[in-house]
Amino acid sequence: MDWQPLLLTFKLASITSIILLVVALPVAYWLAFGKFKARGIVEAIIGMPLVLPPSVIGFYLLLAFSPSYWFGAWIEKMIGLRLVFSFPGLVIASIIYSLPFMVYPLRAGLQSLPVSLQEASYTLGKGKFETFYKILLPNCKPAVLTAFVLTFAHTVGEFGVVLMIGGNIPGVTKVASVAIYNEVEALNYTAANQYALVLFAITFSILLMVYSINNRLLRVRQPA
């Protein structure tokens, strides 16, 4: 069995999840506590990948990333990077595609904390940033873990978007889900089954681990 598509899948999922965590934290904080009129619009845009067919997102990203259009041309001119049919392009597409899976659990976690924790920290002279990473974040560890893993798992399961903008280049854009599709198309069911089984086993183990850890974290917080 060729392990390359699987390794590529987990490389893509890891990089996407890490970058997305950094990007999504301020967004989630802003959505949880910000008082802005434009909030509804931002929420709707972030939530689009939940409802749109992946091929729609993939199609527009394909246009955006293509050097024949201004964004792709501009990126290529500025940093010499071609986003279409390349790994960096896949990462950016995955970030957009998985954004709600990271932002929503983080926002829910932040909102579930009593407001008095934040206020107590302010009355003790601490600013918003210090309050965020020293008080709020440590108290919503289960939400952070859930968000990270959901994003990771969602990126592992990505297919339509990858196919649209990444194509099928071995070692660059041919991730496991695409490899399975190819093997099925070629009536090579044994290979398809191998990929599918490995994906199934690994994602199940990850989810099992997360729920066990979360249950333990939540139990610790219950009064004795």
Place this chain on the structure above:
Amino acid sequence: MSDNQLEIHIEHVLETANGKLPMQISLSVELGSILAVTGPSGSGKTTLLRQLAGLVSPVSGHISHGNKTWLDTFLKTNMPTQKRNIGFVFQGYALFPHLTVRENLTFALEKGAKTGIIDELLNDIDLIKLADRKPFQLSGGQQQRVALARALVRKPDLLLLDEPLSALDHSLRGNLQELILKFHREYGFTMIIVTHDLGEIFRLANQVAVLEDGKIVRHGTPSEIYLPNENTKDVVLYGKVLTCITFPDHIFVRAVIQQNIQELKLPLHLASGIKPGCSFALGYELGNAEIKMIDL
């Protein structure tokens, strides 16, 4: 503006269960004194504390502490909570669940401040032996002491307490009141405490302000507010309601008054809002033996 007063003049809109209510407070508190704020729920007590802390901005108004202006909506100045040097003891304690008792206190230290005060406070609240425990491993009374000590780490100019003792039993309340007074003597802060407990008001406060529907309806020393006029020979009894049954023309109340269970038949208009658990002061005018409810 006076240099030794906390001046509060604010206008706001209270969001209550019965709709919006205008709030108008004008109050000056001598620095270093203790003011109790009392009144029915929804009258704006907590909102007032939160405005003083800078957690809520009133629609318009002016708040100054000594010669420092904390808020002036006309001049568009609003000093952030972090800079007001206040201590706030929240109703639900608001201890940080992921930090130990000691860490909860240390978190409050300013950068570069001496750490000696942490052990001092832990000793004062008698929790030095439990300093490595997390808040959920402590009893309610212990958590309350941690919240109080944490609010004092920065040696605040103004200590705000939002019904800090309401969840504690009688003897614990006494101990904590003692502790609050000790800290007040030691640190000399100004203190504003929201409370329903008359015993507490008499024990702690120099002044009391009674709030109703967003306005101060009475303001003075506890004796001026609750005790009948000194010229008359009235007697005031303090008690706690155990049960009450409403009849068409009166309310029948069983209450603990001076450690005895007494039965009272009160006219409806005097006892509206009475319910089991609430404290009251009962004034007897000896002349005509008429019962009148002074406060609920």
